[in-house]
Amino acid sequence: MPLTGGEIRLERSHDGRVANLTLNHGRYNIITWETRQVMADRFAEIDRDPDVKLVVIRAEGEHFSSGGDIAGFMEVDPIDLTDLGHNVTAAARSPKPVIAAIDGYCFGVGLELVLATDIRLATPRSRFALPEMKLGMIPGSGGTQRLARLIGLSRAKYHVLTGERITGDQALDWGMVSVLAPDGEALEQETLALVDKMLGYSPLAMRTAKEVLDKGIDAPLYSGIELERKAYSMLRASSDFAEGVAAFGEKRAPKFTGR
Structure with missing residues (x-):
């Protein structure tokens, strides 16, 4: 064959x-x-x-x-x-x-x-x-x-x-x-x-979530939580998070850009 x-x-x-x-x-x-x-x-x-x-x-x-x-x-x-x-x-x-x-x-x-x-x-x-x-x-x-x-x-x-x-x-x-x-x-x-x-979700948030889940699952719990904390802090500074919060307050669909 x-x-x-x-x-x-x-x-x-x-x-x-x-x-x-x-x-x-x-x-x-x-x-x-x-x-x-x-x-x-x-x-x-x-x-x-x-x-x-x-x-x-x-x-x-x-x-x-x-x-x-x-x-x-x-x-x-x-x-x-x-x-x-x-x-x-x-x-x-x-x-x-x-x-x-x-x-x-x-x-x-x-x-x-x-x-x-x-x-x-x-x-x-x-x-x-x-x-x-x-x-x-x-x-x-x-x-x-x-x-x-x-x-x-x-x-x-x-x-x-x-x-x-x-x-x-x-x-x-x-x-x-x-x-x-x-x-x-x-x-x-x-x-x-x-x-x-x-x-309809932030590409940046989805990409980050995938990485945190994949890398954290094989690490000790403490290391996984540390990875999650740092990723959360990084996303806090993103434009997508700011847009998500604004859209929530304005009761509209967010327009995420992946940044």
Whole structure:
């Protein structure tokens, strides 16, 4: 099986403020070696664009992704796997909030990709799994670590060691996803509603909140609180905060600029 193939379309909407990334590689949206790097390239472009405030990741077709190009991995030199996952999980390093809309299968590296996003929405027919154990392998793009932090060590051990699937209902109950829409159409409606809501907030405040949450969660509580305090003080001096306070007092919608 070739290491190449697959597409990640980048389209902008909402007057350029939203970057929409769409996986497109057949019914199961297999993620090839090339696709991994394309994801990093797309985020490099997005992160350089000051007009983009928000990112949404979707997939064409029946399933979000059945995972990676399994046979193709045998064509990769083991030394090239030492940085595995740094590219496909670029969403975690992006300063912009990233939303994932998931329907159908979300397996292997597909799940690792969405675990690197900030907010995940799904449907009851969504199924999540890290099935690498069935191949004599473990997840290699952050799956073990991010899953354990989201659903707890005990559950993560069970699902990594057995490869068992997680249902949409379980994912909602365990905090893997924030919204469970009834079907694909409702999923898109929920996604767009969330986009509209978040576009009404300060890009600077959202970027700061993402950084504080991501860095604070792995630090001791005291260090996390110190990070929060300093970020709060920094935002106090921002034009967006002044605008938010003024708009609140004047009972109008604020006009945030990201400064």
